Amino acid sequence: MLGVVPLTESFVQDLKITPREGGYARGQEGLEQILYAALNxxxxxxSKALTLRRIASECGMKAGNLAYYFPSKEELLRELLNAIISSYEEPFDRIVHDPSESAEKRLENLVVLILDDITTKKTTRVFPELWAMTNHDPFVQERVNELYQRARVAILELIEEINPALPPDEREIVALFISASMEGMTIFAGHEKPWxxxxxxxxRVAVKSFLHVIHTLKPGEIRASTDA
Amino acid sequence: MLGVVPLTESFVQDLKITPREGGYARGQEGLEQILYAALNxxxxxxSKALTLRRIASECGMKAGNLAYYFPSKEELLRELLNAIISSYEEPFDRIVHDPSESAEKRLENLVVLILDDITTKKTTRVFPELWAMTNHDPFVQERVNELYQRARVAILELIEEINPALPPDEREIVALFISASMEGMTIFAGHEKPWxxxxxxxxRVAVKSFLHVIHTLKPGEIRASTDA
Amino acid sequence: MLGVVPLTESFVQDLKITPREGGYARGQEGLEQILYAALNxxxxxxSKALTLRRIASECGMKAGNLAYYFPSKEELLRELLNAIISSYEEPFDRIVHDPSESAEKRLENLVVLILDDITTKKTTRVFPELWAMTNHDPFVQERVNELYQRARVAILELIEEINPALPPDEREIVALFISASMEGMTIFAGHEKPWxxxxxxxxRVAVKSFLHVIHTLKPGEIRASTDA
Amino acid sequence: MLGVVPLTESFVQDLKITPREGGYARGQEGLEQILYAALNxxxxxxSKALTLRRIASECGMKAGNLAYYFPSKEELLRELLNAIISSYEEPFDRIVHDPSESAEKRLENLVVLILDDITTKKTTRVFPELWAMTNHDPFVQERVNELYQRARVAILELIEEINPALPPDEREIVALFISASMEGMTIFAGHEKPWxxxxxxxxRVAVKSFLHVIHTLKPGEIRASTDA
DNA sequence: AATGAATGAGCGTTCATTCAT
DNA sequence: TATGAATGAACGCTCATTCAT
Incomplete structure (x- = not known):
């Protein structure tokens, strides 16, 4: 009952829960309640406190009843992960394909979107947990990779528009560099972090730096040199 | 079976275990064994698998005997964290203060040191766990902050040498940006990661990008503008 | 094997278990089973053998299930103590306020009730444990004091009826003396004790002695004298 | 090292440790230290806190070293019990056989000795533990019975002197009643107890009451009557 | 859709004990 | 005498899970 207040004011929504198969499922309500409680x-x-008992009690249920919604804890966590990842799908596309802005402005908007999202409590707290899980759970790894893949594709398109001369493989590296630079901010400038x-x-530094790299990188410049 | 094989070929050593009281080693052997087993x-x-029973069995002990070395699991984890963090102290200093190299070359060396370390299994696996703990364990938070503080100070000194005109507050932001950009690589280009x-x-992209920001950032450029 | 056989033939019942919340019994059955097993x-x-595992196995459960009924061992012991103490409430009142008997006869009845109860296995075995706990557990101390307070008040009322001339403070001392004299019998004439x-x-000695003190004590006689 | 301060100002000494067999044993010092630490x-x-580790640490040893002095914890506790019980041997005899006092005065002295001892922290705390052990440890039972037997014999002698007409079996009951009355005070008027x-x-009440019973009890008065 | 009741495994921890040194 | 190091058993407790109702 408690703890289902929205966690963030970002316009990335907390969870995007896709209704289950089989038409208008009846347990949809309880299901969402459970996922929000788990996220909370x-x-x-x-993650150490994320036990079924606590999830259940957070939404006023008894632990046994969770079995009605999810066959196992693992399944619950997977649906939670899906809901978290899905919540990022739409905002990326919207910003990247905004026809009223220049490519550079759209990159700036994307950077600001991502970095602002990083300062939300949800993102600051959840993503390090996901990164940690990634190392030992192939399912999490795959879903998280998917998410970053999508982000990188968005960045990639903008790079191509801004500097069409850059060959695809170098473009990829730059997109990766940009994405990683932003994610790294989580642990320094996330919610309640020192910065x-x-x-x-x-x-501003990020935008400036990213644009510069995109503009000035000469084809071949970052390919393996002959050691000289 | 013992799991005390070296985890990395980086020249950042896995653990820096400072001997306990006095000079004469007291159970130092078992103590190191335990910490290496825990790290492994x-x-x-x-972290979910990091139980006392498993640690003990990893070094051929019974769980009860761990209590001889560490009063509690928490204490064991703290000493492990200290040992991990301490292992970075010396390499940072060595590279940053190398008198035979220019400031730019020393920055490059530092970037390569850190990014290479990130590709080691130990770093790729351990740091995301630490970042996650950071959000709910003040002790971990403090020690991890200390580590990054040290890294940032090193970067800061090099920035000052390279571009003395940059005012301290902007220098700090740039150093933070550089540090975060590198840490973010863990989840993309760490050990067994796709990149x-x-x-x-x-x-190469990173070095180029970092040096450019340091060189070209004009004083006041990243201060809050009047939106115009 | 179940150990829920009655422990005594006294008409002080073994435990007075007050139902938990609301009227409709909720697991009341298992709860009582557990408390009887613990008492047994x-x-x-x-008390050294009073472990959760043993309690559980005594009533055919597994240890983990006790947690369903009691949040902690301490709580279980407190409810057990409450049930033990409560079992004395009613018999005391009944005897002391029996309108068909003289005050002296009622005192005799009370003495016999208490001393007979002392010879039951339950009382002989449990009370010394409580006395020992009393010295290091404030909760036990309080509840045991409450019990004896109630007994003393009962005695006090009878003393007043028998010898109204005795001032309250001396009456109190006499009541205490009577109560203590009886309790002391536990270790000598309790269940399976030599006497x-x-x-x-x-x-008979006790009744005679107590009545005599009540009758013959002159006001002021036991107040601190000037050594003469 | 700590905790070996005397526990009481009673003239019953805390422990009477009889040197071990085999002439002037060398470990006598450590042995006494251990027993005092255990008592403390x-x-x-x-008793729940009475672990070998704590005993050892209280006298600056490691737990393993206790094995040098005592083959097992049980043996240690038995020697402790012996030392406690022995400490009461001498004072009883001294008072009861004081040739300079009347029998009545000697009884009074004995009562005062015992009741004063009861108010010491040591006695208030230790005896309830012994009573509890008595119910499940035949060794403790035997030694404690011995102690009370000795006390009762002392009282018995005085009763005989005071009222030689009382037949032995009734004398015994009265002595028992007197002894039990006093022991019962432990839980009410012992160290830090409410009274x-x-x-x-x-x-004063006790002495008065005891003397009266001794004086006025008529032979046969407390024998089983024919219910009338 | 939900609860009550139970299980079995595992957790961190404490304990008495052993034994080589 | 004493310590260092280890063991095995037991402790109170938490967990995910199961299942009849």
Whole structure:
């Protein structure tokens, strides 16, 4: 009952829960409640505290009843992961394909979107947990890779528009560099992190730096040199 | 079976274990064995698998005997964290203060050191766990902050040498941006990650990009503008 | 094997278990089973043997299931203590306020009730445990004090009826003396103690002695004298 | 090293440790240290806290070393019990056989001795533990019975002197009643118990009551009557 | 759709004990 | 005498899971 308040004011929604198969499922309501409760515990108390008992009690149920919705804890976590990842699908596309802005402005908008999202409690708390899981759970790894793949494709398109001379393989590296630079900010300037107040300045450095690399990188410049 | 095989070929050593009280080693052997076993499990199986029983069995002990070395699991984990963090102290200093190299070359060396370390299994696996813990464990938070603080100070000194005109507050933001950009690579180009083969090219982009920002950033440029 | 056989033939019942919340019994059955099992172990094997595993196995459960009924061992022990103490409430009142008997006869009845109860296995075994706990557990101390307080008030009322001339403070001392004299019998004439066969004779000495003190004590006689 | 301060100001000494066989044993010193430490823990923290580790640490040893002095914990506790019981041997005899006092005065002295001892921390804390052990440990039962037997014999002698007309079996009951009355005070007027300040008044009631019973009991009066 | 009741495994921890040194 | 190091058993407790109702 508690803890189902929205976790963030970002315009990335907390969870995007896709209704289950079989028409208008009846348990949809309880199902969402459970996923929000799980997310809330993960955010507020960390993965060690994410037990079925706690999830159940957070939404006023008894633990046994979770079995009605999810066959196992693992399944619950997978649906939670899906819902988290899905929530990022739409905003990326919207910004990247905004026809009213220049490519550079659209890149700037994307950077700001991502870095602002990073300062939300949900993102700051959840993503490090996901990165950690990634190393030992192939399912998590795949879904997280998917998410970043989508982000990178968005960045890639913008790079191509801004500097069409850059060959695809180098474009990829630059997109990766940009994406990684932003993700790395989570642990320094995320929610309640020491640098979170400086995020606006950080965003300006990031945008400036990213645009410069895109503009000035000469084809072949970052290919393996002959050691000289 | 013992799991005390070296985890990395990086010249950042796995653990820097400072002997306990006095000079004469007291159970130092078993103590190191335990910490290496704990690190190994953390790396290979993740924090959820890091139980006292598993640590003990990994070094051929029974669980009860761990209590002889560490009063509690928490204490064991703290000493492990200290040992991990301490292992970075010396390499940073060595590279940053190398008198035979220019400031730019030293920055490049530092970037390569850090990004190469990121590709080691130990770093790729352990740091995301630490980042996750950071959000709910003040002790981990403090120690991890300390580590990054040290890294940032090193970068800061090099920035000052390279572009003395940059005011301190902007220098700080740039150093943070550089550090975060590198850490973010962990999840993309770390050990067994999809981009790990591209790390050399990534390093070149990173060095180029970092040096450019340092060189070209004009004082005041990233301060909050009046929106115009 | 179940150990839920009645422990005593006294008309002080073994436990007075007050139903939990609301009217409709909720697991009341298992709850009582557990408390009786715990009492039984305490009586038969002593407090050192009173472990959750043993309690559980005594009532055919597994240890983990106890957590369903009691949040902690401490809570279980507290409810057990409450049930033990509560079992004395009603018999005391009944005897002391019996309108068909003289005050002296009622005192005699009370003495016999208490001393007979002392010869039951339950009382002989449990109370010394409680006395020992009393010294290091404030909760036990409080509840045991409450019980004796109630007994003392009962005695006090009878003393007042028998010898109204005795001032309250001396009455209190006499009531205490009477109560303590009886409790002390536990270790000598309790269940299977060397003198348990002599309890009837002991009761006669006790009644005689108590009545005499009440009758003959002159006001001021036991106040601190000037050593003369 | 700590905790070997005397526990009481009673003139019953805390422990009477009889040197071990084999001439002037060398470990006598450490042995006494250990027993005092054990007593101290039993008194201050109760039997649940009486572990070998704590005993050892209280006298600056490691747990393993206790095995040098005592083959097992049980043996240690038995020697402790012996030392406690032995400490009461001498004072009883001294008072009861004091040739300079009347029998009545000697009884009074004995009552005061015992009741004063009861108010010491050591006695208040240790004896309830012994009573509890008595119910499940035949060795403790035997030794404690011995102690009370000795006390009762002392009382018995005085009763005989005071009222030689009383037949032996009734004399025994009266002696038992007197002894039990006093022991019962432990839980009410012992160290830090609610009535401990009233002990002097209690002693006066006790002496008066005991003497009266001895004086006025008529032979046969407490034998089983024909129910009339 | 939900609860009550139970299980079995595993957790961190404490304990008495052993034994080589 | 004493310590260092280890063991095996047990402790209170938590967990995901199961299943009849």
């Amino acid at each position: 515990i993960l955010v507020e108390q960390g 979170c107040e400086q995020m606006p300045a950080i965003e | 499990i953390l790396v290979e199986q993740g 790990c083969e591209q790390m050399p090219a990534i390093e | 172990i305490l009586v038969e094997q002593g 348990c066969e002599q309890m009837p004779a002991i009761e | 823990i039993l008194v201050e923290q109760g 401990c300040e009233q002990m002097p008044a209690i002693e």
